[in-house]
Amino acid sequence: MTKEDKEKLLKIIVAEKDNLLVNIKSLEEGSKPVAPDDAIGRLTRMDAINAKSINEANLNTAKVKLVKLERALSKLDDPDFGICAICEEPIPVGRIMLIPETTVCVQCADK
Numbered sequence: 001m002t003k004e005d006k007e008k009l010l011k012i013i014v015a016e017k018d019n020l021l022v023n024i025k026s027l028e029e030g031s032k033p034v035a036p037d038d039a040i041g042r043l044t045r046m047d048a049i050n051a052k053s054i055n056e057a058n059l060n061t062a063k064v065k066l067v068k069l070e071r072a073l074s075k076l077d078d079p080d081f082g083i084c085a086i087c088e089e090p091i092p093v094g095r096i097m098l099i100p101e102t103t104v105c106v107q108c109a110d111k
């Protein structure tokens, strides 16, 4: 990975993190307990509870991704950054740009 690639990747990770933080904030708003006598409009209470559990699943996914992105960010300057954790071959730059939190190459991810 070249210095330019790393700078580009750093920007991608920071931008993704910002997006995630906004996302997490709005998901957290939607994960508040559903009050039994809430005036929910067209949604029934069951719908609200279903929406809440989907919300919580999305929130978990977003939080896991955030942790992975932060890990990638902290490892950006490591000599083994961008090296597949399984086969130890370099991960193609294109893949890292697309999924910065990845630690394995396409071949190993498919296994």
Ligand SMILES: [Zn+2]
Pocket (backbone or CB within 6 Å): 084, 085, 086, 087, 088, 089, 104, 105, 106, 107, 108, 109
């Ligand atoms: Zn691999």
